[in-house]
Amino acid sequence: MVKTTNTLYQYGTLALLVPGLFDGTLQLSxxxxxxxxxxxxxxxxxxxxxxxxxxxxxVDGNGDIKKLDGxxxxxxxxxxxxxxxxxxxxxxxxTPDNLESTILSRKNWSNVFFSIRAHGTFNQVTTRSINKxxxxxxxxxxxxxxxxxxxxxxxxxxxxxxxxxxLFNGAAVGGLHLHFIAxxxxxxxxxxxxxxxxxxxxxxKFDQLEQKFPTQSDEFMQHDFSKDDIAGAIGEAE
Amino acid sequence: MVKTTNTLYQYGTLALLVPGLFDGTLQLSxxxxxxxxxxxxxxxxxxxxxxxxxxxxxVDGNGDIKKLDGxxxxxxxxxxxxxxxxxxxxxxxxTPDNLESTILSRKNWSNVFFSIRAHGTFNQVTTRSINKxxxxxxxxxxxxxxxxxxxxxxxxxxxxxxxxxxLFNGAAVGGLHLHFIAxxxxxxxxxxxxxxxxxxxxxxKFDQLEQKFPTQSDEFMQHDFSKDDIAGAIGEAE
Numbered sequence: 306m307v308k309t310t311n312t313l314y315q316y317g318t319l320a321l322l323v324p325g326l327f328d329g330t331l332q333l334s335x336x337x338x339x340x341x342x343x344x345x346x347x348x349x350x351x352x353x354x355x356x357x358x359x360x361x362x363x364v365d366g367n368g369d370i371k372k373l374d375g376x377x378x379x380x381x382x383x384x385x386x387x388x389x390x391x392x393x394x395x396x397x398x399x400t401p402d403n404l405e406s407t408i409l410s411r412k413n414w415s416n417v418f419f420s421i422r423a424h425g426t427f428n429q430v431t432t433r434s435i436n437k438x439x440x441x442x443x444x445x446x447x448x449x450x451x452x453x454x455x456x457x458x459x460x461x462x463x464x465x466x467x468x469x470x471x472l473f474n475g476a477a478v479g480g481l482h483l484h485f486i487a488x489x490x491x492x493x494x495x496x497x498x499x500x501x502x503x504x505x506x507x508x509x510k511f512d513q514l515e516q517k518f519p520t521q522s523d524e525f526m527q528h529d530f531s532k533d534d535i536a537g538a539i540g541e542a543e
Numbered sequence: 544m545v546k547t548t549n550t551l552y553q554y555g556t557l558a559l560l561v562p563g564l565f566d567g568t569l570q571l572s573x574x575x576x577x578x579x580x581x582x583x584x585x586x587x588x589x590x591x592x593x594x595x596x597x598x599x600x601x602v603d604g605n606g607d608i609k610k611l612d613g614x615x616x617x618x619x620x621x622x623x624x625x626x627x628x629x630x631x632x633x634x635x636x637x638t639p640d641n642l643e644s645t646i647l648s649r650k651n652w653s654n655v656f657f658s659i660r661a662h663g664t665f666n667q668v669t670t671r672s673i674n675k676x677x678x679x680x681x682x683x684x685x686x687x688x689x690x691x692x693x694x695x696x697x698x699x700x701x702x703x704x705x706x707x708x709x710l711f712n713g714a715a716v717g718g719l720h721l722h723f724i725a726x727x728x729x730x731x732x733x734x735x736x737x738x739x740x741x742x743x744x745x746x747x748k749f750d751q752l753e754q755k756f757p758t759q760s761d762e763f764m765q766h767d768f769s770k771d772d773i774a775g776a777i778g779e780a781e
Contacts, residue, residue: 320710413764417756472558472713472768514754518655526651530710 310388311512313418313467314339317381317519318476320530322350323538325442329378330519333361336382337375339515342420344466344484345382347373350448351437353494355465355484356384362486364493366436368455370486380519383467383477389422389507398428399501405468405481408508416470418511421483423464425504431456432485432494449542455492462487464496475535476516478543495543548626549750551656551705552577555619555757556714558768560588561776563680567616568757571599574620575613577753580658582704582722583620585611588686589675591732593703593722594622600724602731604674606693608724618757621705621715627660627745636666637739643706643719646746654708656749659721661702663742669694670723670732687780693730700725702734713773714754716781733781 316331316339329348336345341359346352352363354373361373392411399407404423409415433452466483473479486493519525554569554577567586574583579597584590590601592611599611630649637645642661647653671690704721711717724731757763 318710413761416764416766416768417758470768472556472773475710476714510758512756512758514752514756516752516754518750518752520655520748520750523651526654528654530654530708535710 308386310386310509312515313383313385313420313511314515314517315383315477316379316517319381319478319539319543320475320533320535321525322381322445323533323535324528325444326525326528327380327438327442328522328524329380330522331379332375333373333377333379334375336379336384337361340384340386342387342465343382343384344482345379347437348378348380349437349442350435353434353484354379354382355486355493357463357465357486362493364432364434366434366453368434368453368492368494370490370493385420385509385511387509389420389509392506392508395425395501395504395506399423399506401498407506412508414468414510418470418514419468420509421464421466421468421481421506423501423504423506425501426459426461428500428502429456429458429498430460430462430485430492431498432492433497434494444538445542446538454497455494457487457492460487460492464499474539478539482543546624548624548747550753551621551623551658551749552753552755553621553715554617554755557619557716557777557781558713558771558773559763560619560683561771561773562766563682564763564766565618565676565680566760566762567618568760569617570613571611571615571617572613574617574622575599578622578624580625580703581620581622582720583617585675586616586618587675587680588673591672591722592617592620593724593731595701595703595724600731602670602672604672604691606672606691606730606732608728608731623658623747623749625747627658627747630744630746633663633739633742633744637661637744639736645744650746652706652748656708656752657706658747659702659704659706659719659744661739661742661744662700663739664697664699666738666740667694667696667736668698668700668723668730669736670730671735672732682776683780684776692735693732695725695730698725698730702737712777716777720781
């Protein structure tokens with residue numbers, strides 16, 4: 306397989322998580338054929354995933370971080386083969402309020418997908434993760450209301466995630482969707498808040514999106530998405 | 544290159560046509576590396592394209608149909624490698640009102656992309672095409688208001704097009720987007736109305752969408768799509 310670095314591979318859609326279609330339908334070993342870097346979630350919304358240098362980690366509902374085996378399954382994930390370019394060395398504090406503008410003021414990438422990798426020292430980081438859910442699965446917003454939050458001050462780690470054009474909000478998360486993992490694995494998860502005061506921000510632009518659907522899942526194929534408030538749920542849960 | 548038949552390749556987005564980004568940014572010879580079947584439009588919104596059995600035809604603003612050379616360029620197109628399966632032999636009249644339900648009552652494909660190819664005899668067909676536009680390009684809806692319509696009774700030909708999940712309305716045309724070409728090239732274009740009373744409807748499901756962006760186009764990269772009423776324009780023009 307050719308390892309193209311200009312393609313973002315998305316398995317499933319953010320939309321399918323909204324009504325609770327959380328079944329893991331792709332093995333991690335197959336997902337990693339499409340990238341060595343990325344984010345996602347596990348079967349039953351089992352934790353927050355982060356893939357870095359070809360190694361997949363899960364931050365579970367208790368905040369514990371462990372490496373994942375190839376037979377772990379995912380309902381939704383984004384991966385790509387890393388080929389980042391340096392964007393900026395952090396001089397003033399970077400927060401959720403200025404990360405996107407820091408990038409888009411330097412790169413005219415608002416209409417395409419790109420990845421962000423930011424490694425450095427953080428004055429503070431707040432993440433969340435979600436316990437693995439039991440069937441029948443509740444909607445995504447109910448799970449997010451019961452999420453567990455974690456906080457650390459003075460931590461070194463990596464923000465990893467993606468920017469998606471607003472045109473694709475629903476299929477993906479329009480704007481930034483970021484996960485975090487500390488170098489010492491002490492904290493990680495879906496990133497809620499942060500203040501980065503030192504380090505490097507790298508970016509990687511994609512020319513194309515490879516959007517794979519779980520067509521082997523009867524539940525996905527038969528679901529009526531017309532009744533789901535997908536944009537509303539993404540705004541609340543992501 | 545492997546000719547996968549489970550992938551729809553989309554070059555550009557429907558959204559980029561809405562504000563008038565009509566520059567042809569991909570050569571047909573490159574487009575056809577990704578499929579032998581499809582639809583699209585030309586540089587400057589130059590006609591309605593239909594690709595059948597590896598041959599690309601253009602229906603121009605006068606309704607004339609001609610084969611295209613490899614150096615013809617497109618701002619937007621969908622192609623795939625044909626591997627259709629028979630869906631149904633037409634017994635009762637098929638019209639725009641019942642085509643989608645005819646398919647979706649037999650296949651639970653509403654959440655994925657698929658292609659339709661319907662060849663047979665039509666009691667009537669109404670198509671449209673648009674003259675090549677001059678710069679500065681007007682918005683898509685203005686072009687559609689000046690479209691030329693063509694009509695034929697008792698014609699044999701092919702409907703070719705795609706179904707896109709509503710989740711992707713904007714990037715593509717949510718629901719059906721169909722073009723037509725008569726066997727004798729007497730009429731063709733974007734399909735506005737039809738009554739098919741004899742023939743075969745074939746379908747081909749895709750597991751994945753390969754969405755390519757014209758990242759080499761400064762105009763595309765710099766455009767602010769937030770001010771465009773993309774869904775409204777698609778509803779009116781497509």
